[in-house]
Amino acid sequence: DAGVTQSPTHLIKTRGQQVTLRCSPKSGHDTVSWYQQALGQGPQFIFQYYEEEERQRGNFPDRFSGHQFPNYSSELNVNALLLGDSALYLCASSFGPVGVYEQYFGPGTRLTVT
């Protein structure tokens, strides 16, 4: 049973550029959440997707956007990259937003902005 997978593993971008990160949820899961983990910090919630819609959003600017596809996979897009966007981006999947849940995390994508 494949767990949560993310691609790419590492990415280097320049300030002002745009980036797309991808996530495939664990088999049977239909909800995807994205987190940003800066160096030495805990993960911070960016947003959550369920039924191809953004259900909930954390305190992140509109430069951060996402999408969920019919097969439940998801993309995170970041526009106009800033140096401060350098972080590990984690995707987590769970089964449904309703009821008791637990989230399974992928290995993350390390984004470096120069």
Place this chain on the structure above:
Amino acid sequence: AQSVTQPDIHITVSEGASLELRCNYSYGATPYLFWYVQSPGQGLQLLLKYFSGDTLVQGIKGFEAEFKRSQSSFNLRKPSVHWSDAAEYFCAVGKYSGGGADGLTFGKGTHLIIQP
């Protein structure tokens, strides 16, 4: 808004000794509480969770945690640590609203060092 505090940034424990990692949360209602572990360069692995019921919960790898509502705490314990337990440990709180389960709020983590 909920918050999580992990007071200890670093903890050093001798192999075979007992371990307790502290976690305090702030939330108006009964929260969902989690402990995750992160090894270098890895994602997060769930150790255990508390939703309701028995306040002492058992997890994987011999870990347990106790929910104390009066102290707003959810401390993680292990009776005897192994060198492989060296990692970053995160406490997290979640909540369930009418529209469904919400994103998790994490503490800043505790870095566990194991001395031989």
